[in-house]
Amino acid sequence: NAGVTQTPKFRVLKTGQSMTLLCAQDMNHEYMYWYRQDPGMGLRLIHYSVGEGTTAKGEVPDGYNVSRLKKQNFLLGLESAAPSQTSVYFCASRDGNQPQHFGDGTRLSIL
């Protein structure tokens, strides 16, 4: 049982490049989340999904897109990366009223 797996763990991009972060969970959870964490800022919600085929905006959605084509996967896309998107990205999933399970994070640097 792997839980929540994020790919990749580290990535360096140049400004303007695009990339997709993958989150996969094997717990059959309905809800999935993407957060970014900056020093001293806590966890800020980018986008989330309450089920397969649905997505919703969080607190800081600008510059990001997401897709939940399969229940187990939640993809976060950066169409044109900017230095302000340098951060640690965490994916999480949960079911019902249960707590969130987090992945190990993706450390993204944009030069």
Next chain:
Amino acid sequence: GQQVMQIPQYQHVQEGEDFTTYCNSSTTLSNIQWYKQRPGGHPVFLIQLVKSGEVKKQKRLTFQFGEAKKNSSLHITATQTTDVGTYFCAGRMNTNAGKSTFGDGTTLTVKP
């Protein structure tokens, strides 16, 4: 929108001293969860509080949920070096069960 404020931002203690972090929401919550994140790690769930006035204990950790379900606290008795990390609260509103709002966390350092 919903805001969850957490204080203090940082706390430095001597090993053996007590520690408390407080969480306050601008709106009534359906539940509140507490997570711990070790340096370089990811948030790990500690506990969930649901009922008004609820108190739960985990060894040296005591969690409380306020009567109005708008505030919560985490108290650690006799801190140890293993308690080092950032403690986050996360509140869920009745009107949107799909997501929780995290506080900015309290970072605890413990001097041996």
